[in-house]
Amino acid sequence: xxxxxxxxxxxxxxxxxxxxDAGSPGGTRPNIVFILTDDHAAHAISAYSGRVxxxxxxxxxxAQGARLDSLYCTxxxxxxxxxxILSGTYSHINGAATIYSGFDYRVRTFPQVLHDCGYRTSxxxxxxxxxxxxxxxxxxxEWRIYRGQGEYxxxxxxxxxxxxxxxxxxxxxxxxxxxxxxxxDWLDRTQAEDPESPFCLLLHHKxxxxxxxxxxxxxxxxxxxTIPEPDTLFDDHxxxxxxxxxxxxxIADDLTENDLKQPLPPELQGAENREARTRRNYxxxxxxxxxxxxxxxxxxxxxLAELESHGLAENTIVVYxxxxxxxxxxxxxxxxxxxxxxxLQMPMMVRWPATIPxxxxxxxxxTNVDLAATLLDACGIDPEETLPDQQGRSLLPLLDxxxxxxxxxxxxxxxxxxxxxxxxxxxxxxxxxxxRTATHKLIHYYGDGMGAPGASDAIREAEWEMYDLVxxxxxxxxxxxxxxxxxxxxxxxxxxxxxxxxxxxxxxxxPDTPRPEWGR
Numbered sequence: 337x338x339x340x341x342x343x344x345x346x347x348x349x350x351x352x353x354x355x356x357d358a359g360s361p362g363g364t365r366p367n368i369v370f371i372l373t374d375d376h377a378a379h380a381i382s383a384y385s386g387r388v389x390x391x392x393x394x395x396x397x398x399a400q401g402a403r404l405d406s407l408y409c410t411x412x413x414x415x416x417x418x419x420x421i422l423s424g425t426y427s428h429i430n431g432a433a434t435i436y437s438g439f440d441y442r443v444r445t446f447p448q449v450l451h452d453c454g455y456r457t458s459x460x461x462x463x464x465x466x467x468x469x470x471x472x473x474x475x476x477x478e479w480r481i482y483r484g485q486g487e488y489x490x491x492x493x494x495x496x497x498x499x500x501x502x503x504x505x506x507x508x509x510x511x512x513x514x515x516x517x518x519x520x521d522w523l524d525r526t527q528a529e530d531p532e533s534p535f536c537l538l539l540h541h542k543x544x545x546x547x548x549x550x551x552x553x554x555x556x557x558x559x560x561x562t563i564p565e566p567d568t569l570f571d572d573h574x575x576x577x578x579x580x581x582x583x584x585x586x587i588a589d590d591l592t593e594n595d596l597k598q599p600l601p602p603e604l605q606g607a608e609n610r611e612a613r614t615r616r617n618y619x620x621x622x623x624x625x626x627x628x629x630x631x632x633x634x635x636x637x638x639x640l641a642e643l644e645s646h647g648l649a650e651n652t653i654v655v656y657x658x659x660x661x662x663x664x665x666x667x668x669x670x671x672x673x674x675x676x677x678x679x680l681q682m683p684m685m686v687r688w689p690a691t692i693p694x695x696x697x698x699x700x701x702x703t704n705v706d707l708a709a710t711l712l713d714a715c716g717i718d719p720e721e722t723l724p725d726q727q728g729r730s731l732l733p734l735l736d737x738x739x740x741x742x743x744x745x746x747x748x749x750x751x752x753x754x755x756x757x758x759x760x761x762x763x764x765x766x767x768x769x770x771x772r773t774a775t776h777k778l779i780h781y782y783g784d785g786m787g788a789p790g791a792s793d794a795i796r797e798a799e800w801e802m803y804d805l806v807x808x809x810x811x812x813x814x815x816x817x818x819x820x821x822x823x824x825x826x827x828x829x830x831x832x833x834x835x836x837x838x839x840x841x842x843x844x845x846x847p848d849t850p851r852p853e854w855g856r
Contacts (some may be wrong), residue, residue, distance in 0.1 A: 344407050363719060365534040365715055366688065367652040368450075369639060371633055372421070372538065374414060374462060374545040375672065376658035378683035380629055387805045388563055394685065397656050401687030402596045402696035402735050408751050408772065409704045410671045412679045413462050414545075415439070416756075417659040417704055422446060422465075422721065424708030425756070426727030426839050428852050433756035436790030437854065438466025446708040448475030450715065452538045457732040459495075461515040462486055464651055476538075480518055483820035486511060486542045486551035488628075492520075498525065510551045511542045512631040517519065520642050520821045527646050534715075539639065543638040544662075546671075547595045550627030558626045560619045568810055570611070571667045575814040577799035579781040587621065588614040590763075596620045616666045625664070625824065650689045657684040657707075667811075673765040675753050675779050675849070680772065688714070689734045698734045700747045701774070706731050727839060734813030749774055752835040756769035758785035759792035760842040767791065769841075771832040777803045777811070778828040782844035787851045795847060 378384045382391045382396040384405075385572075395790045409417045411427045418434035422445040427433040431440035452475075459473050463481035473479045473495075480495035480503065491511050494504035507514045519539045527536055573581045583591045588610050596617060604613040634655065643649045661681045663669035672679040682704060686692060691714075706728035709719035713730035721724070729748070733739035741746075750773045758767035767786065770779035781799045785791030787797050802825055804818035815821045836843055842850070 339396055348768045349594050357500075364651065365455075366647060367534050368455075368536040368711060368715070369643070369652060370536070370538045370711075371636060371639065371654070371656045372418070372462075372540045373656075373658045374540075374542060375660065375662040375684060376544055376632070377662040377664055377678060378512045378681050379678065380544075380626060380662075380664060381683050383685065388622065389558065389627065389629060391633045393633045394656055396640060397636070397685040400689065400694050401654070401685060401692045402698055402800045404684040404698045404702060404731075405699045406685075406699055406774075407657075407682045407684045407703065408701070408753070409682050410751070410753055411755055412660040412674070412753075413755070413757060415466075416661050418463075418465055419443075420709050421657075421659070421702045424705055424723055424728040424839065426705060426752075428729070428841050429663075429725055429755075431852075431854060432465060433788045433852070433854065434685055434760070434790045435464070435757065436470060441470050442460075443725050444723055445475060446711050446719075446723065447473075447536055447538065449712060451475040451477070452722075453715070453717055454533060456526055456530065456533050456535040458519070458535075458539075459538040459540065460518045460522070461511075461538075462542050463540070472665060475832060478522060480512075480515075481540075482542065485545060488542065489573070491542075492775070498522075501830075502851040503710045510555070510631065512551070512628070512635055514633040515539065515541060516638055516691065519703075520638065523642060523646070527648075529856065534684075537637075539635075541632055541635070543632055548596075548621070548624035548628050550624055554627040554630045557630055558623045558761065560623060563619055563622045563626070564644070565615070567616060567664045568616065568812065569665045569813060570669050575668065575799055575812075577781055577814070578799070579768075579783070579796065579799055580674065582671075583674070583765050584763050585663065585671045585673075585765075587617050587665055587668055587670055587788070591617050591621055591670065595784060611641070614668065619683050621670060647843075652688070653711070654687040654708075656686075658682055659704075662834075671763055673755055673760070675755070675768065675770050675772070675777065677805075680753065686735060693737055696735065698731070700734055700744065701749060701751055701772075702731055702734075703728075703751050710735070713810070726851060741776060744839060750831055750835060752841070754841065756786065757791050758783075758788065759794055759796075760790060766796065769832075769844075771828055771835055772805075772829075773828070775804070775806050776824060776828055777801075777805060778816070778825065778832060780832075780844070784844060784847060786844075786849070787854060789854055798844075 343510040383395040402567045415435045418432045480493045595814030665680040709728040710731040712719040713732045754769040768781045779801045800816045801814045804810045
């Protein structure tokens with residue numbers, strides 16, 4: 337599908353809650369601070385579970401605003417999810433299907449729309465949407481981004497400074513802290529120069545991405561042997577498909593010396609020591625992962641304090657989310673990519689005191705496709721007019737409490753997922769698509785890379801999985817071939833086909849299935 341475009345220089349009329357033009361002197365447009373982390377699982381935020389760590393500043397956003405409990409990504413890997421968040425489109429529309437893809441710059445994003453509507457806009461931190469000039473961030477007054485994944489310490493950052501000049505230099509210090517410094521410096525300057533104009537600040541952290549290097553100030557947190565193990569740490573994957581059994585995400589065997597910062601002792605090597613090795617690796621991995629999150633929590637506290645010091649807290653939308661979930665020893669794995677819930681679920685908390693009642697909890701199903709429409713709608717801008725490609729649904733009625741019983745009763749109760757990076761070089765995760773409802777999940781591992789950038793050319797035998805999320809919330813038992821569930825499977829296959837058609841994707845029908853035009 338070819339993306340439709342709106343000329344970037346064209347001002348876009350938009351509305352306010354008062355019914356007037358938001359660009360008028362009487363308009364009260366909210367500011368936006370959008371904090372995005374990399375691989376932060378919801379179950380590593382104490383507002384969600386409190387089981388493994390404490391995140392008091394992140395919890396403040398949820399307590400003073402809303403927590404979304406059923407938000408899912410539509411392709412659980414960094415580049416695709418980030419492209420979807422910005423544009424409100426699925427991977428087959430925006431072209432960023434894998435981490436080896438570049439975002440199709442012709443597909444507009446919500447920051448571009450906000451910039452055209454008079455917002456001051458900035459981006460600091462991780463971009464990861466291609467590093468050719470045509471993939472540079474668009475629609476920002478100022479931006480500084482990492483090269484690739486970026487480094488935890490003394491990262492190189494390049495971009496456009498306040499004078500419109502190109503910059504490219506090492507930024508000394510710990511990445512989580514320095515990107516926060518850059519963002520808050522921009523906010524201070526913005527308020528000093530033009531306090532009347534609304535702003536949109538994107539603060540994109542590297543953490544807690546692999547290889548999880550914490551700041552020394554958190555070295556005493558979460559000591560080894562104190563972190564609770566997940567119930568499924570020793571899942572044997574007995575009923576899962578061959579494709580899933582062969583992924584390389586094992587806590588026991590696939591974490592490297594670089595990940596763990598120390599060699600594996602000889603007494604833990606070998607199949608006979610796998611249980612002990614799993615327990616040892618899990619503790620080291622989780623300690624470092626959780627310590628990197630603590631710096632994010634520190635950063636979030638600084639951001640909230642800065643907004644309060646400028647008197648901006650009441651009418652600023654603060655969003656905290658991650659590009660996808662992450663396995664924290666669940667099923668014995670680390671990483672993401674697969675359609676199991678720990679990988680699929682994104683945390684998201686939103687604070688907007690002027691509009692969102694404190695302590696709101698949203699159970700309705702939503703996806704990262706919905707975020708662009710939600711933010712534009714919250715700013716009084718029609719997403720359908722200004723983002724012509726976007727495929728999402730605004731979550732604002734759920735956030736502000738205006739959704740009536742009919743809206744809630746007719747809210748979508750199923751979501752579509754597709755992972756394109758077949759047998760990727762690092763983890764061998766298979767290409768697959770599927771449907772998740774409130775009660776079930778159906779997944780098709782169709783065994784073909786479809787020419788997606790970075791995907792293997794290997795053709796594998798197709799396989800299916802199905803899980804009953806009510807009877808089996810841990811997703812341990814694949815029931816796809818159980819005759820007693822044949823009716824449910826048939827209904828899910830019908831609904832999956834309908835969802836594919838709705839979003840403009842198509843089912844896999846063999847090696848001759850038409851392939852998307854990657855790399856436009």
